[in-house]
Amino acid sequence: MDMDNNLWSSIAVVLYLFAFYFLIKSVSRGLIGGAIAITFSIVSLLFSLLTGSYLIANWFTGIGFDDSVFYQFRFGTEGIGLWEFLPLILLFVSVQIFFFLLIVFYIRIFFINKSKSFLILPFFMGVGMIFCAFFVAPATSNLISYLFTTQIMEDFPEYFVKPQISKIQNVNKPKNVLYFYLESLERNYMDENLFPGLLPELHKIGQDSVTFTHIGQTIGGSWTMAGMVASQCGLPLLSVFTNDNFHMNNFMPDAVCLGDILKSQGYHLEFMGGANNEFAGKGLFYKNHGFINVEGQKEFIDKDIGDGYLNSWGLFDDTLYEQLFNRIKTLHKKKSPWGVFSINIGTHQPEGYLARQCEKVKYGDGNDNLLNAAHCTDALIGQLYRALKAEGIFDDTVVVFASDHLAPVTVKPYETLEKAERHNLFMVSGAGIHPAKKTRPGTTLDIAPTLLNYLQFGSQAIGLGRDLNGKLPTLAETFPLQKLIDAKLISWRKVIDMSFWGYPDLKNNLAISLNDKKIVIDNQKFPFPALIRYTPSGKIEEILYGSENVLSSGDNRFLLEFFLSSLIVNNQLFLWIDRCDALATLNPGLGGYKGSYCYYNGSLASTRSVSSLISNDNSSIKLEMDNAFTISSSQASYFRKELIDKNLIHWGKVIFTPETQISHTENTVSAAGINAIVKSTSVAGTEISDPGLFLVRNSYNYSPASGINYKTEVMSKISLCDKSSDSFSIAQLSNTLPLEKGYVPLFYAIVGNLDQECKQGVTHPLTDSSLNDLSNLKPGEPYIALFDEKMNTVHEKTGHSNQTIAIYLKFNDNE
Known part of the structure; x- marks a missing residue:
C-alpha cells in the first residue's frame, strides 16, 4: 500500500x-x-x-x-x-x-x-x-x-483498427490454439536473480518457445477481466462511468475480438476457469465473442467436479488442469479446429492457493504462501505440458502461456518484483514455432494480433494492438513512457465507451435488416427479437434481447414480455420487434402473419401506436417520439394482463424425493396449448413437436467414475377419446418401452395438449391414476401430470389453449 x-x-x-x-x-x-x-x-x-x-x-x-x-x-x-x-x-x-x-x-x-x-x-x-x-x-x-480527465475523440481513429473479418486470409489447415492465462504470474517471477528456482517448468517450456520479454501493462488492463479484454480485443477496459445507459446485457458487443475472428474461421472455442463466471462479466464476455462452451466453478460443480474441494475463489489448479487435459484430448479427435482458453486460481492474490497435490511443496523457507503456490502451479503446468506433448497435441496446436496482468500491490513479494523492470509473461510454443527471444516493446494489447499471425491468418492490427512480428508500431513504441500511454488511453475513455458499449440516439426513423435479423441505428446493428426502451428525445435507455433460456432457467425474466408486463411504466415509449404472433397480444391484427416478424411502437397506455409487418429486407420504421398524447391506464392494465395470460410461461414448482440419495440435476417440464405463443412442449430438454398427449420417462445411470447420465424417452402417445380401444393404464404403456440396461427411472410425465378431435371431451380416461383434471380437459388445452419412479401421482397442472404451462423440478436436498 x-x-x-x-x-x-x-x-x-x-x-x-x-x-x-x-x-x-x-x-x-x-x-x-x-x-x-x-x-x-x-x-x-x-x-x-x-x-x-x-x-x-x-x-x-x-x-x-x-x-x-x-x-x-x-x-x-x-x-x-x-x-x-x-x-x-x-x-x-x-x-x-x-x-x-x-x-x-x-x-x-x-x-x-x-x-x-x-x-x-x-x-x-x-x-x-x-x-x-x-x-x-x-x-x-x-x-x-x-x-474529469479531458476526453479526446478526434485522434482515436488514427490508432484504432477494426478487424475486417471478411478480409481474414483463409488457411487450409488451421492450427488449434491452447491459451493459458496464468493469474498475476508476471515475467519477473521467472527472473532467477529475484526468485531463483521458483518456476523451473516454465523455464523449460520457454526453451521451446518464442518468448516476448518486454510486454507492458496499460491502464484498463490491470485486473483479470481487463487483461483478458486487452489481450483478446486490443482494447483497454475503460468504459464504466462515461456511458450512463450501459447495462451488462452484452459485453462490448461492437468490439471485434480474437474469439469473433476465430469463430468466423470455423473454430470451436471453449473457456475453462476455476472461478465463478459471473464475476466481472467474464462468462458474458466469452459467450458474446465466439465461445460455445464456457465453464467455471458453477458449471463444474453442476457436473460434480471439484465439489467439496474448493477454495474461496473456486477450483484448485490440479482439478482445473485435469479437466482441461481430458477436454483437449476429446476436442483433438474432431476434424474442425478448436481453441481452448483457461485461467488458473493458484497464484491469485493475496496468498495464493496451494493445490492438494502440492501440500508438501515449499519454495525457499516456505514462509511466503504465494510463492509456494506459484511453485506448485509451475509443477502442475509442467506435468500437463508433458502429458499434452506425449498425446501429440502440439503437432498442430499453438500454445500460449501469458499472465493476465502484473501482480498487484497486495502480494507479499511485491517489493521484490519492483526491483527489476516489470513485464507480463508471454510465451508461444507448439506447432511451427521456432524458439526465439523477442525484445520488441509492446503491451498486452498486442497479444491477439501477434497470436493471429502465429495461427497463419496474416499480420494485421486488432483494435489498438499490433502484431509484434509485424511492421506497424505498437503503442509502447509510439509513446515510449508508460504514463504517456496511460494518459492517451484515459483521454479516449469516452470514445471507447460509446463505440463498443454505448447506444446511439434514435432519430425519427430506423432501418430493419430482415435477412440478418438486425436493427440498424446510426450505422450500428443490434439483433432482434428486441425491445428498445427510449425517451421522447430519442435517448435509448435500454435494449433488451429475447432469449431461449427461459425453459432451462425456469424463469420468465428471459422473455421480453415479462419486462413489458412487470417492469415498464405505463407511458414508457418502446419499440418491440418480434414474432408477429407474440406482438398480436398488443395488436390482434398482427396474429395473421404467423412465422413472420412485426414491430409495435408506442407505450402500453398510449391510445396511439404504430405496428405492422416487416415485409421486406430493408424496411424503415417511423418512430413515435411523443408520449404526451392521450393516456389510458385501463388499456395499460388490460395489456399487462393479456401479456401475463398469453405470452408468459405459467410456472409451478415440484420437489421430488426419490429413494436414491444421489443429488440430481434440476430440470423443467413444459406443455404448450394449441394456440400458445410460446410453442414448447418438452421434458428435461427433450422437445415434443407433435400435438397431443404423450407419456414420457426420464431415467438415469450412475457410476462413481462417469457420474450421472440422464435419458428422456417419449414412450407412447395417449389417446383419451378412442371409444373403440380397451381401457389402458400408465403401467401398461410403460411396458411398451423397456428400460435400457443399467438405467433407473427417475420420474414419469404426461405432457402436451388434448387432441383436437376430442370435441366431446375425454371419453376414455386412464384407469390406474388419480388425475382429477384430466377428465375435464378441453381440446387444445395444455396438460402436465408428474409421477415418481413408482408411478405414484405427484403433481397435475392444466392451462388454457393459448397458454404454455411449465413445472420446475427439484430433487432431494436441491431445494
Whole structure:
C-alpha cells in the first residue's frame, strides 16, 4: 500500500477532527444552527464513505480509485472470495462507525445546547478545516482527476483498427490454439536473480518457445477481466462511468475480438476457469465473442467436479488442469479446429492457493504462501505440458502461456518484483514455432494480433494492438513512457465507451435488416427479437434481447414480455420487434402473419401506436417520439394482463424425493396449448413437436467414475377419446418401452395438449391414476401430470389453449 497516500489520508482525518471541534464550539439552536447540523452530518457521512472506500481501493491498486474499482462497484462482487478481505471490510466498517459516532455526538450536543447565539469565528474555522480535509485527502484529488480527465475523440481513429473479418486470409489447415492465462504470474517471477528456482517448468517450456520479454501493462488492463479484454480485443477496459445507459446485457458487443475472428474461421472455442463466471462479466464476455462452451466453478460443480474441494475463489489448479487435459484430448479427435482458453486460481492474490497435490511443496523457507503456490502451479503446468506433448497435441496446436496482468500491490513479494523492470509473461510454443527471444516493446494489447499471425491468418492490427512480428508500431513504441500511454488511453475513455458499449440516439426513423435479423441505428446493428426502451428525445435507455433460456432457467425474466408486463411504466415509449404472433397480444391484427416478424411502437397506455409487418429486407420504421398524447391506464392494465395470460410461461414448482440419495440435476417440464405463443412442449430438454398427449420417462445411470447420465424417452402417445380401444393404464404403456440396461427411472410425465378431435371431451380416461383434471380437459388445452419412479401421482397442472404451462423440478436436498 502507498504509505504517502495513507499518511495524507490520516492528515485529512485529523483536520476533520479539528473541524468537528470548532463546529461544536459554534453550536446554537434555531434555524441556522439546525441547518448547520444537518449539513455537517451529511458532509461527514460523505467524507467517511469517501475515505473508507479510498483506503480499500488503494490497498488493491496502489493508486487509489481506478477503472477496476469502479467496474466492481458498478457490477457487484458475485463470485469474489470476500472472506480473504475480511480485514479490509472491518477497516471500512470501522471508519464508518467512527464517523457515525462523531455525528451522533455532534447531534446530541446540538439538542442539549440551549444557546441561540451563533459564534461566527469557530464556525468559519470549522468550515475551513473541512475544506482543508477534503483538499489534502488523496481520495478527493484521485476521484476528481479520474472523473474529469479531458476526453479526446478526434485522434482515436488514427490508432484504432477494426478487424475486417471478411478480409481474414483463409488457411487450409488451421492450427488449434491452447491459451493459458496464468493469474498475476508476471515475467519477473521467472527472473532467477529475484526468485531463483521458483518456476523451473516454465523455464523449460520457454526453451521451446518464442518468448516476448518486454510486454507492458496499460491502464484498463490491470485486473483479470481487463487483461483478458486487452489481450483478446486490443482494447483497454475503460468504459464504466462515461456511458450512463450501459447495462451488462452484452459485453462490448461492437468490439471485434480474437474469439469473433476465430469463430468466423470455423473454430470451436471453449473457456475453462476455476472461478465463478459471473464475476466481472467474464462468462458474458466469452459467450458474446465466439465461445460455445464456457465453464467455471458453477458449471463444474453442476457436473460434480471439484465439489467439496474448493477454495474461496473456486477450483484448485490440479482439478482445473485435469479437466482441461481430458477436454483437449476429446476436442483433438474432431476434424474442425478448436481453441481452448483457461485461467488458473493458484497464484491469485493475496496468498495464493496451494493445490492438494502440492501440500508438501515449499519454495525457499516456505514462509511466503504465494510463492509456494506459484511453485506448485509451475509443477502442475509442467506435468500437463508433458502429458499434452506425449498425446501429440502440439503437432498442430499453438500454445500460449501469458499472465493476465502484473501482480498487484497486495502480494507479499511485491517489493521484490519492483526491483527489476516489470513485464507480463508471454510465451508461444507448439506447432511451427521456432524458439526465439523477442525484445520488441509492446503491451498486452498486442497479444491477439501477434497470436493471429502465429495461427497463419496474416499480420494485421486488432483494435489498438499490433502484431509484434509485424511492421506497424505498437503503442509502447509510439509513446515510449508508460504514463504517456496511460494518459492517451484515459483521454479516449469516452470514445471507447460509446463505440463498443454505448447506444446511439434514435432519430425519427430506423432501418430493419430482415435477412440478418438486425436493427440498424446510426450505422450500428443490434439483433432482434428486441425491445428498445427510449425517451421522447430519442435517448435509448435500454435494449433488451429475447432469449431461449427461459425453459432451462425456469424463469420468465428471459422473455421480453415479462419486462413489458412487470417492469415498464405505463407511458414508457418502446419499440418491440418480434414474432408477429407474440406482438398480436398488443395488436390482434398482427396474429395473421404467423412465422413472420412485426414491430409495435408506442407505450402500453398510449391510445396511439404504430405496428405492422416487416415485409421486406430493408424496411424503415417511423418512430413515435411523443408520449404526451392521450393516456389510458385501463388499456395499460388490460395489456399487462393479456401479456401475463398469453405470452408468459405459467410456472409451478415440484420437489421430488426419490429413494436414491444421489443429488440430481434440476430440470423443467413444459406443455404448450394449441394456440400458445410460446410453442414448447418438452421434458428435461427433450422437445415434443407433435400435438397431443404423450407419456414420457426420464431415467438415469450412475457410476462413481462417469457420474450421472440422464435419458428422456417419449414412450407412447395417449389417446383419451378412442371409444373403440380397451381401457389402458400408465403401467401398461410403460411396458411398451423397456428400460435400457443399467438405467433407473427417475420420474414419469404426461405432457402436451388434448387432441383436437376430442370435441366431446375425454371419453376414455386412464384407469390406474388419480388425475382429477384430466377428465375435464378441453381440446387444445395444455396438460402436465408428474409421477415418481413408482408411478405414484405427484403433481397435475392444466392451462388454457393459448397458454404454455411449465413445472420446475427439484430433487432431494436441491431445494
